[in-house]
Amino acid sequence: MTTTTIVKCLVWDLDNTLWRGTVLEDTDVVLTDAVREVISTLDGRGILQAVASKNDHDLAWKHLERLGVAEYFVLPRIGWGPKSHSIREIAERLNFAPATIAFVDDQPAERAEVAFHLPEVRCYPAEQVTALPTLPEFSPPASTVDSRRRRLMYQAGFERDHARAAHSGPDDDFLRSLDLRMTITPAGHEEISRVEELTLRTSQMNATGVHYSDAALRALLADSGHEVLVVTMSDRFGPHGAVGIVLLAMEPPVWHLKLLATSCRVVSFGAGAVILNWLTDRAARAGVHLVADFRRTERNRLMEVAYRFAGFMESGCVCASVLEDPAGGVERLHLEPSPRPEPKTLKLIAAEGIPFTASAAR
Template identity: 85%
Template sequence: MTDTTIVKCLVWDLDNTLWRGTVLEDDEVVLTDEVREVIRTLDGRGILQAVASKNDHDLAWRHLERLGVAEYFVLPHIGWGPKSQSVRKIAEGLNFAPTTLAFVDDQPAERAEVAFHLPEVRCYPAERVTALPALPEFSPSASTVDSRRRRLMYQAGFARDQARETYAGPDDDFLRSLDLRMTIAPAGHEELTRVEELTLRTSQMNATGVHYSDAALRTLLADPAHEVLVVTMGDRFGPHGAVGIVLLEKKPSVWHLKLLATSCRVVSFGAGATILNWLTDRAARAGTHLVADFRRTERNRVMEIAYRFAGFAESDCVCGSALGDPAGRIERLHLEPSPRPTPSTLTLTAAAGIPFTASAAR
C-alpha cells in the first residue's frame, strides 16, 4: 500500500524481528546495533513505538530491560492473542487512527492476519526494519522539542490516566489536583514547526482538516491582520507540550477563526472549550462577532460538538459578507459573543502581545 501519511506509531514483533532469536527457545536473544539505532532514530522523530508479540510477557519484558530498550515502548501487548487485536488495542489506547500505525513482523502469516482485520495499518517484513527511517512515511518534515519528547509525554499521560482511575472523588476535584496550566501565546519563528506539525498530525480535533505549511504560516505571522497563536499545557505530571493552534484574522466588525486544532491528548481536560471560551471573551470585550470555519471530516465530529456547545451556529448575519464566499465544503459558523469565565479546574495565562482580562483567569 502506498501512503505518504506520517506513521505515528510503529508496532514491533519481537522474536526474529526486534531481536535475533526466540525467547522460548534461546537462552539469550541479540539486539543488533542497526536495530537499536532504528529504535532511537524513530523515537527522536516523535514516532511512538509499541510491541505486539506472542510470548510470555514477563520473560520477554525482562529481555527488553536487559537489552536497554524497554523504556522506548509504550502500551506493550505481549501475550497469546491475535496480533491484529493487539494492534487495535494499541491504536485505541493511543487514540490514533489505524492509518497512522505501522506493523513489522518476520512472519508473513502474522502480517496477513493484521492486514486482513486492519487493512489501514501498513505492514512491513522484518528484513526491511533498517530501511524504515529512510521511508517518507517515517520521515516527518521537521523535528521539534515536542516531537523529541513525545514518548515521555505519552508515558506521563498513562501515569496520569492511572492516577485518574484510582482517584475516588469527583472528576472536577481530580482535574484540580492536577494543577493544570494553559498558556496561549503568539507563535514565534522557532515555534512554527510545532504549529505546522499540529495542523498535520491532528485529525479528531481539527476544525477544517487543513494543513498549513511552514511557508504559509510565516506569511500569516508577518501579516498584522492575523494572529497565529500556540496553546501549551502542563500539570504536575509534566508538560503536555504544544497542544493547540488558533489561526485568527481580525477585521473591524468580525474576527474570523480560520483554524482551531487541539491535540486529542487534552480533549478530556476541556482544552477546546477553554480556548473557545477565552476567544469568545476577547471578542465580546472587543465588540466584534466571531465567525469560525468548519469542514466536516470523517474524524472531527468532536470538534463540531465543541463549536456547537460554545454557541456557534449557522447564521445569516451580514458580518460574514466581509469574509467573502467560503470555498469548497467549508461552513461558516457564527457567534455573537458575551463574556465568558474559564473553568475553575484550570489556570489560564496569556503571554505578552495578547490582550488579557480578569474574566479569563481562574
C-alpha cells in the same frame, strides 16, 4: 499530488524482528546496533513505538530491560492473542487512526492476519527494519522540541490516566488536583515547525482538516491582520507540550477563526472548549462578532460538538459579508459573543500583547 500519511506509532514483533533469536527456544537473544539505531531514530522523530508479540510476557520484558530498550515502548502487548487485537488496542489507547499505525513482523502469516483485520495498518517484513527511517511515512517534515519528547509526554499521560482511575471523587476535583496550566501565546518563527506538525498530526480535533505548510504559516506571521497563536499545557505530571493552534484573521466588525486544532491528548480536559471560551470572551470585550470555518470530516465530530456547545450556529448575519467566500465544503458558523467566566479547573496564562481576563483557577 498524494500526501504521505505519517506513521505515528510503529508496533514491533519481538522474536527474529526486534531481536535475533526466540525467547522460548534460545538461551539469549541479540539486539543489533543497527536495530537499536532505528529505535532511537524513530523515537527522536516523535514516532511512538509499541510491541505486539506472542510470547511469555515476563520473560520477554526482562529481555527488553536487559537490552536497555524497554523504556522506548509505550504500550507493550505481550501474550498469546491475535496480533490484530493487540494492535487495535494500541491504536484505541493512543486514540490514533489505524492508517497512522505501522507493524513489522518476520512472519508472513502474522502480517497477513493484521492486514486482513486492519487493512489500513501498514505492514513491513523484518528484513526491512533498518530501511524504515528512510521511508517517507517515517520521516516527519520537522523535528521539534515536542516531537523529541513525545514518548515521555505519552508516558506521563498514562500515569495521569492511572491517577484518574484511582480517584474516587468528582472529576472536577481530580482536574483541579492536577494543577493544570494553559498558555496561549503568539507563535514565533522558532515555533512554527511545532504548529505545522500539530496541523499535520491532528485529525479528530481539527476544525477544517486543513494542513498549513511552514511557508504559509510564516507568511501569516508577517501579516498584521492575522494572529497565529500556539497553545501549550502542563500539569503536575509534566508538560503536555504544544496542544493547540488558533489561526485568526482580525478585521472589525468580525474576527474570522480560520482554524482551530487541538491535540487528541487533551480532549478529556476540555481544552477546545476552554480556548473557545477565552476567544469568545476576548471578542466580546473587543466588540466584534466571531465567524468560524468548519468542514466536516470522517473524524472531527468532536470539534463540531465543541463549536456548538460554545454557541456557534449557522447565521445570516451581515458581518460575514466582509469575508471572502468560503472554500468548497467549508461551513461558516457565527457567534455574537458575550463575556465568559473564568475556567474552574485550570489556570490560564496570556502572553504579553494579548488581552486576557481569565487568569486563575477557582
